[in-house]
Amino acid sequence: xxxxxxxxxxxxxxxxxxxxxxxxxxxxxxxxxxxxxxxxxxxxxxxxxxxxxxxxxxxxxxxxxxxxxxxxxxxxxxxxxxxxxxxxxxxxxxxxxxxxxxxxxxxxxxxxxxxxxxxxxxxxxxxxxxxxxxxxxxxxxxxxxxxxxxxxxxxxxxxxxxxxxxxxxxxxxxxxxxxxxxxxxxxxxxxxxxxxxxxxxxxxxxxxxxxxxxxxxxxxxxxxxxxxxxxxxxxxxxxxxxxxxxxxxxxxxxxxxxxxxxxxxxxxxxxxxxxxxxxxxxxxxxxxxxxxxxxxxxxxxxxxxxxxxxxxxxxxxxxxxxxxxxxxxxxxxxxxxxxxxxxxxxxxxxxx
Amino acid sequence: xxxxxxxxxxxxxxxxxxxxxxxxxxxxxxxxxxxxxxxxxxxxxxxxxxxxxxxxxxxxxxxxxxxxxxxxxxxxxxxxxxxxxxxxxxxxxxxxxxxxxxxxxxxxxxxxxxxxxxxxxxxxxxxxxxxxxxxxxxxxxxxxxxxxxxxxxxxxxxxxxxxxxxxxxxxxxxxxxxxxxxxxxxxxxxxxxxxxxxxxxxxxxxxxxxxxxxxxxxxxxxxxxxxxxxxxxxxxxxxxxxxxxxxxxxxxxxxxxxxxxxxxxxxxxxx
Numbered sequence: 001x002x003x004x005x006x007x008x009x010x011x012x013x014x015x016x017x018x019x020x021x022x023x024x025x026x027x028x029x030x031x032x033x034x035x036x037x038x039x040x041x042x043x044x045x046x047x048x049x050x051x052x053x054x055x056x057x058x059x060x061x062x063x064x065x066x067x068x069x070x071x072x073x074x075x076x077x078x079x080x081x082x083x084x085x086x087x088x089x090x091x092x093x094x095x096x097x098x099x100x101x102x103x104x105x106x107x108x109x110x111x112x113x114x115x116x117x118x119x120x121x122x123x124x125x126x127x128x129x130x131x132x133x134x135x136x137x138x139x140x141x142x143x144x145x146x147x148x149x150x151x152x153x154x155x156x157x158x159x160x161x162x163x164x165x166x167x168x169x170x171x172x173x174x175x176x177x178x179x180x181x182x183x184x185x186x187x188x189x190x191x192x193x194x195x196x197x198x199x200x201x202x203x204x205x206x207x208x209x210x211x212x213x214x215x216x217x218x219x220x221x222x223x224x225x226x227x228x229x230x231x232x233x234x235x236x237x238x239x240x241x242x243x244x245x246x247x248x249x250x251x252x253x254x255x256x257x258x259x260x261x262x263x264x265x266x267x268x269x270x271x272x273x274x275x276x277x278x279x280x281x282x283x284x285x286x287x288x289x290x291x292x293x294x295x296x297x298x299x300x301x302x303x304x305x306x307x308x309x310x311x312x313x314x315x316x317x318x319x320x321x322x323x324x325x326x327x328x329x330x331x332x333x334x335x336x337x338x339x340x341x342x343x344x345x346x347x348x349x350x351x352x
Numbered sequence: 353x354x355x356x357x358x359x360x361x362x363x364x365x366x367x368x369x370x371x372x373x374x375x376x377x378x379x380x381x382x383x384x385x386x387x388x389x390x391x392x393x394x395x396x397x398x399x400x401x402x403x404x405x406x407x408x409x410x411x412x413x414x415x416x417x418x419x420x421x422x423x424x425x426x427x428x429x430x431x432x433x434x435x436x437x438x439x440x441x442x443x444x445x446x447x448x449x450x451x452x453x454x455x456x457x458x459x460x461x462x463x464x465x466x467x468x469x470x471x472x473x474x475x476x477x478x479x480x481x482x483x484x485x486x487x488x489x490x491x492x493x494x495x496x497x498x499x500x501x502x503x504x505x506x507x508x509x510x511x512x513x514x515x516x517x518x519x520x521x522x523x524x525x526x527x528x529x530x531x532x533x534x535x536x537x538x539x540x541x542x543x544x545x546x547x548x549x550x551x552x553x554x555x556x557x558x559x560x561x562x563x564x565x566x567x568x569x570x571x572x573x574x575x576x577x578x579x580x581x582x583x584x585x586x587x588x589x590x591x592x593x594x595x596x597x598x599x600x601x602x603x604x605x606x607x608x609x610x611x612x613x614x615x616x617x618x619x620x621x622x623x
Contacts, residue, residue: 050524051523051524052520052523052524071528071529072523072524073523073524073525073526073527073528078524078525079520079521079524081517081521082517083515085515085517085518087518087521087536088518089540098522098525098527099525102525102526102531103526146521146525147524147525150526
C-alpha cells in the first residue's frame with residue numbers, strides 16, 4: 001500500500017488551476033522529491049497532503065485512509081517549513097515538545113523523546129535557547145526534530161534547505177538522506193533545485209504548470225527524460241530538432257542524419273543528448289560507423305576545471321560538449337574542425 | 353537654517369505644553385478665583401475627594417471604560433483575525449467598514465448613536481413593557497462600537513508581521529483551532545492586544561461628545577461632568593480634576609506604547 005496516494009487531485013484558486021488532475025503514489029519508506037520551477041504546483045501539492053489546502057476534486061490518501069478533507073491536526077503527517085516556522089516565544093525544547101503535548105502524552109515520555117530528538121540533531125546543548133538565538137542551520141535542525149519527534153507516517157519537507165548557504169546546504173543534503181534511511185520514515189520533499197533532488201531522492205516527480213510530467217528514479221529522469229520540459233529543466237542538454245526518416249533515423253535541421261533508438265511517433269522529433277555524452281574527435285581518429293557524428297567547428301571553449309566545455313557549430317545545429325579533464329585529453333582550440341561523436345543510445349526522443 | 357528649525361521645534365513644544373503647564377500650576381492655586389494667585393495649596397485635590405458628584409462621575413467613567421475596554425478588545429481582536437486570516441464572502445467590504453468609526457466625526461457618530469438608541473429603546477420598551485432608558489449601558493455600547501475599530505487596527509498591525517506558517521506549524525503538530533490560537537497566535541500578538549486595550553481604555557475615559565449625547569440622568573462620566581462645570585465658570589477644582597485626568601491618560605498612552613514596542617520576534621525569517 002502506498003504511503004501517500006493522490007488520485008485525480010485538482011486544486012483551483014479562483015480561476016487559477018494550481019494542481020491539475022494529479023495522480024501520484026509514494027511508496028512506504030521512500031525519499032520522494034517533487035521537483036519543478038516556482039509556481040509549478042509542487043508546494044500546493046505538499047500543502048494538500050499536509051491539510052493546509054483542501055482539494056477541489058480528487059482524493060488524498062495516507063496509507064489507504066482518505067484524508068482529503070481532514071484538518072492538518074488530524075493527519076498522521078508532519079511538515080518542515082521553508083521558513084522553519086519555529087515558535088519564537090518558546091525554547092528549542094518547548095518547540096520540539098509541542099506536538100507531543102498536543103497529543104497529551106505523559107510528561108515523562110515527552111521529556112525522554114524530546115531529549116532523544118535533540119540528540120539526533122546534535123542540539124541537546126541548545127535545548128533552552130530561543131529560536132532567534134540559533135543560526136539558520138540550527139533552526140533548520142530544530143524544525144526537523146520538532147517534526148520527527150512525533151514519528152509521523154510521512155514527513156513533508158517544503159524546500160527546507162532553500163535559505164542555507166551552499167556549503168551548509170550540501171552538508172545538510174547528506175545529513176537528511178542519512179537521517180531518512182535511519183528513521184525509515186517516508187519523506188516527500190519539495191524543491192526547485194535539481195541537484196538536490198538527484199542527490200537525495202529514491203524517486204523524483206517533475207512538475208510543471210500543475211501537472212506531473214515524469215516520475216522515476218534520478219537516473220531515469222536524468223538519462224531518459226520523456227518530455228522536452230523535463231530534459232531542459234534537469235541539467236544541461238542539447239535538444240536537436242529534426243524530421244523522422246525511418247524508424248531508426250532522424251534527419252536534423254542542418255541535413256545530417258543520425259541514428260536514434262526507440263520509435264519516433266511523429267514525423268517532427270526532438271532528440272535530447274547530454275553534453276557529457278558527446279565526444280570530440282578528429283577525422284583521423286576514424287570513429288566506428290555505428291556512432292553518430294556531426295562535423296563542426298569549435299566556436300567557444302570554457303574551462304571549468306574538472307570539465308572543459310565546448311560550443312560547436314555543426315552547420316545549422318549548435319551543440320554543447322563537455323569533456324572530462326582527464327590526462328591525455330586532446331584540448332581543442334576555437335576554430336578547430338572537429339567531429340562531434342556519440343553512441344546512438346545516448347540520445348533520447350522527447351515530446352514537446 | 354538649523355537654528356531656525358530648532359527654534360521652531362521649541363515654539364511648537366511650547367505651544368503644546370505651556371497650556372498644560374498653566375493648568376497644572378493653577379490647580380495648586382489656593383484662591384477660589386482662578387485668575388488670582390494667592391498661594392500654593394493642595395486644597396482642590398482634597399475637594400475632589402469630598403465632592404460626591406465628582407466621585408460619582410469618576411465611578412461611572414471607570415465602569416464604562418472597564419466594560420467597553422474588555423468587550424471592544426475581544427471583538428476588535430476577533431475582527432482583526434477574521435480580516436487578516438480568513439477568506440470569506442464580503443471580506444473586503446467588512447475590511448473597509450471596520451475602520452469607518454475612526455473616520456466619522458464624533459458628532460455624527462453621536463447623533464447616529466442617539467437616534468439608534470432612542471428607536472431601539474422605544475421598540476424594546478414597547479414590546480416587553482420595560483422602562484429602559486439611556487444610561488451607562490448605552491454609553492458602554494457606543495464606546496464599544498468606536499473602540500472595536502481602534503483595537504482592530506492595532507492588533508492587525510501585529511498580526512500582519514506574524515508568519516502564517518507559524519500557525520500552520522501548530523496545526524500540523526496536532527493543535528486544534530482553539531489550541532493554535534491560545535498557545536501560538538495569542539501569545540505572539542499579545543503586545544498588540546494589550547496596546548489596543550490600553551488605547552481603548554484611554555479613548556473611553558476621554559470621550560465627551562458621544563458620551564454626552566447618549567448618557568441619561570445620573571450617568572454622567574467625568575469628562576462630561578467637567579465640561580458641564582466649565583460652562584458655569586472655571587474653578588481650580590476643574591483644574592485639579594483635569595490634571596488628574598491628564599496624568600491618567602498620559603500614563604495609559606505611555607503604557608500602550610511600551611507594550612507595543614516589546615521585541616518583535618515574530619518568526620518568518622532566518623535571522
